[in-house]
Amino acid sequence: MISLNVNKKAYQLDADPNMPLLWAIRDIVGLTGTKYGCGVAQCGACVVHLNGEAVRSCVTPLSRAAGQEVVTIEGLSENNNHPLQLAWKELDVPQCGYCHSGQLMSAAVLLRENSTPTDQDIDDAMAGNICRCGTYSRIRKAIHKAAELQKQGR
């Protein structure tokens, strides 16, 4: 059995330690907000936080997450009110939406480590998250907006 803590809730999983964390989150724990994109850490759709870092769960073995803190898009905030989620909603950022749980989880690490990111900082943080709808300009605007909201304490 493997102990997993997802969104502050403890789970005991009867699973292969080499199983990708994404599989465990989606198929065993049942949280399907995190998406499968490429399966080889190339697109960013599967980003979750592992001890606060934006890991790609499709290539992260379950054994690496055992006993550690995992946060998925469902656990990013209590009431979908993370500054990024508010900004995403206000600016209607998603189009098809498939990549956006990964986009948000990556952006959340950026805002935690840099409360006033420049365009270059956003590029440096988000270049690994691909959006086939091409919503990049709105993602950039929303991250700036979220930084303002975060500064205002919202």
Next chain:
Amino acid sequence: MKQINTRPSFSKAVLIITMMILFLIVNLASGELNYHHPDNAGNDELKKDSVESVNAFMQVYKVLMSPRCMNCHPSGDIPLQGDDSHIHTMEPKRGTDGKGLYAMKCMNCHQSANVPGAHTPPGNPNWHMPPADMKMIFEGRTPRQLARQLVDPNQNGHKDTKALLEHAHDGLVLAAWDPGEGRSLPPMSHEDFAKAWNRWINLGAFAPPADAK
């Protein structure tokens, strides 16, 4: 009276012989201390030899300039990727500590072991680039430039001779010989590389001439 004169001469001779023996012992001991590394046990490489040292470095250079070593020692702040050493897709940056930036840290994709499948992220528990304050660039360096850089503690991660010798057996260095599916190996075995590395250093760590290629 003659006997009185010969006694000091005899004592002097004994003293000189004793000093010579002590001198030899001290020299041998210090020689062994300098060449304690396991790969050098019992070798005869105690003398500096610029020609042989440079020959050994030219072997080392081929390995260091292979994609498996050079890709993480680029001239810019983005690592290289693949056997053609192209800029790493998604352009992850070095960051201050060499471990990436924000959501683009090395270990977010690179695991402690290779991911199965061709061209998937290679892994190592210590995956990183050199830090921003000591980039240890290989890309574009001539043999002479790289040899001089490698023995300069201000450019080699503050390594002394002992640390340099040991570095050939570092876990991330060894990872070059376990690159994951779809990637070529360095141009010689790790054993041959370590021998050439030790030989280069133990024979004096001489830098090749400026026109060496």
